Amino acid sequence: MTRDPRLPFLAELAEKVLWLSTWTIHNANHLRDSGDGLKVGGHQASSASLATIMTALYFAVLRPEDRVAVKPHASPIFHAIQYLLGHQTRENLENFRGFKGAQSYPSRTKDVDDVDFSTGSVGLGVAQTLFASLVQDYVRAHGWGGDRPEGRMIALAGDAEMDEGNIFEALLEGWKQGLRNCWWIIDYNRQSLDAVIREGLYARFEALFRAFGWEVVILKHGSLLQKAFAEPGGEALREWIDSAPNQLYSALTYQGGAAWRKRLLDDLGDQGPVTRLIEKRSDEELSKLMTNLGGHDLPGLLHAFESIDHDRPVVFIAYTIKGVGLPLAGHKDNHAGLLTPAQMQTYQASTQVRPGREWDRFEGLSLPADALERFLAEVPFNRQGRRRLDAPPLAFDGAFPLPKQPAMSTQQGFGLILNELARSDQPIAERIVTTSPDVTVSTNLGPWVNRRKLFAREEMKDLFKSERIPSTYAWDFSPKGQHIELGIAEMNLFLLLSALGLSHSLFGARLLPIGTLYDPFIARGLDGLNYACYQDARFILAATPSGVTLAPEGGAHQSIGTPLIGMAQDGLAAFEPAFVDELSVILRWALDHLQKNGGSRPGPDDQEKSWLREETGGSVYLRLSTRTIDQLQREVTPALTEEIIDGAYWLRRPGPNAQVVVAYAGAVAPEAIEAVGLIAEDRRDVGLMAVTSADRLNAGWTAAQRARERGLVHAKSHIERLLAEVPSHCGLVTVLDGHPAALAWLGSVMGHRTRSLGVEHFGQTGTIQDLYRHFGIDAQGIIAAAEMIAPGRPIRHLKALP
Ligand SMILES: Cc1ncc(C[n+]2csc(CCOP(=O)(O)OP(=O)(O)O)c2C)c(N)n1
Ligand SMILES: [Mg+2]
Secondary structure, eight states, X not given: OOOOTTHHHHHHHHHHHHHHHHHHXXXXXXXXXXXXXXXXXXXXXXXXXXXXXXXXXXXXXXOTTOEEEOOGGGHHHHHHHHHHTTSSOHHHHHTTTXXXXXXXXXXXXXXXXXXXXXXXXXXXXXXXXXXXXXXXXXXXXXXXXXXXXXXXXXXXXXXXXXXXXXXXXXXXXXXXXXXXXXXXXXXXXXXXXXXXXXXXXXXXHHHHHHHTTOEEEEEOBXXXXXXXXXXXXXXXXXXXXXXXXXXXXXXXXXXXXXXXXHHHHHHHTTSTHHHHHHHTSOXXXXXXXXXXXXXXXXXXXXXXXXXXXXXXXXXXXXXXXXXXTSTTTXXXXXXXXXXXXXXXXXXXXXXXXXXXXTXXXXXXXXXXXXXXXXXHHTOGGGTXXXXXXXXXXXXXXXXXXXXXXXXXXXXXXXXXHHHHHHHSOOHHHHHEEXXXXXXXXXXXXXXXXXXXXXXXXXXXXXXXXXXXOOOSOXXXXXXXXXXXXXXXXXXXXXXXXXXXXXXXXXXXXXXXXXXXXXXXXXXXXXXXXXXXXXTTOOOEEEEOSOSTTSGGGOGGGOOSSHHHHHHHSTTEEEEOOSSHHHHHHHHHHHHHHTTOOOOXXXXXXXXXXXXXXXXXXXXXXXXXXXXXXXXXXXXXXXXHHHHHHHTEEEXXXXXXXXXXXXXXXXXXXXXXXXXXXXXXXXXXXXXXXXXXXXXXXXXXXXXXXHHHHTTOTTOOOHHHHHHTTSOTTOEEEEEESSOTHHHHTHHXXXXXXXXXXXXXXXXXXXXXXXXXXXXXXXXXXXXXXXXHHSXXXXXXXXXXXX
């Protein structure tokens, strides 16, 4: 058999990667200790676990088109590999875990070294690769793949990470969607954070993945072990290994060669050939043999990865040892363990890295530097240099759809606008891709789907249609379809939106993803939403229905806290329009905002858009409603358009002697309008403020204050300009169908006395009027609040409240 010429290089690089990652952590912790005494967990052991696998992948197996989610705590290994390839700086590694240094968990947005998928919250990165693979298929089926070859979407997962439920939700969805080109490599070190994991878990994984149509490759014994098994007595050794409990294996690994010898001889010692097999090896050789598991064996790994000759999904269960090659190998407490300075010295000596040369890329290696350099320069993964792609933004031309029905809900308006977009021949409409977790019809995406069809790699006609059974919806699947129908699991929606929303960067094809779900169920996928935003994926989330406004559906379907989620979620601009003309303006803006790609820092000037970080763009959350309300007959002027996007406008401007102003958001608009009409009979100059985005309004206010503190004395936010017109003695009543805190802050802008109405407790079934009354967000509730906050004569229209 000819020896693979890459092996000597890979073997040296694997050692180097382990050294660099261990040193990076040690060095960073050393800095912390001498500074503020803060001790941080290092993940030296977790990283070591994957050193060989990642060496095999990055320096041999991966291609430029492949995309990888690296187990969060293997970040030091990833950074070390990128350092060797010239994509990470020594400065960043020296500042690992420090401010603006290499990140403790790989981050697309914070790291400089081409992270494909951020990871950190375990489980999400794993499932992300599955959805990225579906997106790759979508892009290619639509003919936007260019001449780039298909990539494999690869996750490096911890074995305990596999406990996360979102992984199983994704598996099921992947099976439904005909998943391809997806590899998951499980780092089966049989340890979690706290403990050694259950015996026989691999068998559960195996059965599970096979059930979903995955190929399962188990990498248990390395080539040294396999050779030993072929020696006389080898079979007995194999049997001993295969029946050894995880705890025992870990403990012996930690203790080393002498302990292995004692235990093996105790258990197998009087069995002839196997005794010789053990005895002829030194302690060091024995330890090396017994820790030669599949995940640490380069030839075996290369063979396993490179012999996959199909595009079906594959899971590799790679046996590894947590902390392999380091003195803390196998110890069950090693998760946050760090090498002591003395251990580090011994380890350093063993690597032949001279003090002061710790960062030298090839220090201590036996192959000549120029040969190593040549090898690295030819690594296939690195062939095209930086792999992050981009795609030019697409603009909407002409008049944006604006439904004209006299009475509509925002949800209905949303469906009508999408239907109009579906009918249009705008290039931008081609790039819209919708998705929904089994609530496509009930969130009004039906007409869009009728026209633009569902996506599948193969044509599939709606049987009801071909059988001529009347149905409102034609459920035709096609490779050119523009809707991806998901099962109910909301987490999958967010992870798919995340993958769709990174398509320009991952696959060089711009997509404009729009996902719909019921507002209360955002909470079900909230970590996925946060994850998507953290890695700067771009999408529109239409959440509808929302609030207690979906009254007869009852408390389990009513959302209370989502307006606060909208405000607090970074990377997500939240809107809650009341009228469909507002929604039209917002949607048009959103399609643009998704595609913005400006710098992440505020510009040097005092332009409002700059300190509001408008150039950076982001995702958009629309909180919509099923409540039909009378639409305003008005012209949406450019000035009004701007105010809608900035977050608020005067529906009724307060006079100079205003005693009370009502500020409302969303579906309670009719109540606010009615209340203001009635209050106005007994209070002077009443104002009515329509809030379209508490989030952007608040962000603008905060940004203006920060800008002024930085010396931009003229910085003034939209809400400050609006409230500047309101006399200081005037009271403010805020109201929304959601938690009152979302608007309560309005009182702090200029110091107006404020009473904030909203929903704080679980609702129940009833009519909208019942529930608005119950929570005090009806016209009477608003009037009562106005009377208290703006003293004067009794407001005649205030009825005695029950
Ligand atoms: C959602 C989430 N919960 C908890 C954690 C904290 N955490 C980080 S690593 C880890 C254990 C990981 O074990 P495993 O996946 O087996 O990786 P190993 O360290 O063994 O390589 C835990 C609980 C996290 N990062 N994310
Ligand atoms: Mg583990």
